[in-house]
Amino acid sequence: MKFKNKILCVVLTIVISFSVFAPFVFAERLSGNNNSMKAHFIDVGQGDSIFIENNSENMLVDTGNSPGGDKVISYLNKINVSKLDRLVITHPDIDHMGGAIKIVEHFGNIKHGVFISSVMEGENAEAKVAYGKLMKLLEDKNIDVIKVKTGDTFDIGDIKNKVLYGETDLAGNDASLVLDVSFLGRNLLLTGDMTGSAENILLNENLIKHYDVLKVAHHGAKTSSSMPFLSKVKPTYSIIGVGKNSYGHPTKETINNLTKVGSKVYRTDRDGSITVTIDDKRINVTKEKATCPSTSVSVTPSSSMYLSEKKTIKAGLTPDYSTDKITFSSSNSKIAAVTSSGVVTGKKVGKCYVYAKSTSGKVAKCLVTVKAPILSVSKKKISLYTSFSTNIKGSAKPSSYIKFKSYNNKIVTVSSKGTIKAKKAGKTHILAYSSLGRKVKVPVTVKQSKLKLSKKSGKIISGKKVKIKAKCSPKNKIKFVSSNKKIATVNSKGVVTGKKAGTTTIKVKANGITLKYKIKVLSKSHLKVYISNRKSTCYHYSKTCLKSPKKTTLGKAKKAGYLPCKRCVK
DSSP, X not given: OHHHHHHHHHHHHHHHHHHHHHHHHHHXXXXXXXXXXXXXEOOOXXXXXXEEEETTEEEEEOOOSHHHHHHHHHHHHHTTOOOBSOEEOSSOOHXXXXXXXXXXXXXXXXXXXEEEETTOOOSSHHHHHHHHHHHHHHHHTTOOEEEEOTXXXXXXXXXXXXXXXXXXXXXXXGGOOXXXXXXXXXXXXXXXXXXHHHHHHHHHTTOOOOOSEEEOGGGGOTTSOOHHHHHHHOOSEEEEOOOSOSSOOSOHHHHHHHHHTTOEEEEHHHHOSEEEEEOSSOEEEEESOSSOOXXXXXXXXXXXXXXXXXEEOOEEEESOOTTSOEEEEESOXXXXXXXXXXXXXXXXXXXXXXXXXXTTSOEEEEEEEEEOOXXXXXXXXXXXXXXXXXXXXXXXXXXXXXXXXXXXXXXXXXXXXXXXXXXXXXXXXXXXXETTSOEXXXXXXXXXXXXXXXOSEEEEETTOEEEOOEEEESOOOXXXXXXXXXXXXXXXXXXXXXXXXXXXXXXXXXXXXXXXXEEXXXXXXXXXXXXXXXXXXEEESSXXXXXXXXXXXXXXXXXXXXXXXXXXXO
């Protein structure tokens, strides 16, 4: 029995040892296999670095930023890389060449030199400084700097490399080197940070074909990976070098475009370093992280709305893995209905939940409160006089179109915008109503406007003045208008000046009412009078006496304003 247990222990030890060391043995076999190639897309955070090896020869394409250089060195040490044959810098952005100095210092020599674009230069001050330091270091170490251009080729063992794009009048990301990497009928496309402008050039020159693996340009930015370009490439696998960033990389547009062309997407921020292995039988993609970190869904905890109003509930994923999708549902569609994209419509007053669910099964909920619409007016009651007008304003929640209507147009009229005009004394209502069905009644009282004159007629001597006295209710500015300015004029205060003998009318206007004041203007020659009981005295206005004076009493003469003429006293 003891002997059997010993045998069992030995067998288990062999099985466990094989299961533990077999992957390393298999990996070592592939590494030493002349008919295999490996492309390591190293996780350097927000940046790019790709290590390619075959037949004991290798090249490193880009180095990430300065901290990324440490990550590259650590990764290469882990897979037992002790030398670099070629270093390719696609373009001098810090996230692509920032780690180059550390890498050159670590390895000491780069056998076949550093490959750069023939038009390469730093795009900003930081990049120019780093690029200058790198060039100085390469010169001090006697490492060749090879400027490549479109059409140049070079080999890594049995791997064929061709520069598809390397000489251009464009600058910045558009000047990135683009490499076609071919091995055993399989093709990889390394794109640097090229944008849509470079993609169009490659398409127009018919340099693009189907690729098994695409290094997605510019970390998945929306300025690259256009549908015409991806439709031509149709990558089986797409790999995005990306880390925590404030640019929104990779964008949903890019992820959606890659999904539309049927590509399987890998990301270094989610999957860690990614290795593509190609041999004479297959292409295999493995990722460093076996499982993705769990995704959580966040959504606005609560939202309020009105009946018939629409609102969009926004939800987010943490981390924002665009391959996940969020769908929405309502716990009570009679209160609030919601579309799959999160547009909520208030149906009935009440409360319910809207759920946001990710494809990975995570759920978050938002409490939705649906309220009755509100309609309010600026005046609760209105009082005004005939011929007067006033305005009333309305506000509605949710915002909607408001109209006004009068119950009695003979008393008041109202425009659709709320201008009320009083027509006749009386009482009525104004109705305000919104397009959401809400109504408000506003009582209106109209009082009769009044205008009174102290006299309806008068006399005035030519050249003299008299004032018309008038009162109005409510108090308002009174206007005076002369019908004939040759006979009499009137100013804004109602002072009438006689001009010429005759009769005319002064119109008095206020509160929409017009009254007439009749005025008679007398000439000076008509004013001589004799007093019947005192014939020795002549009352008149002119300096000369008339031959046929009109007799009157002294009291009437004085009341008429006549003056005594001492010349006529006998």
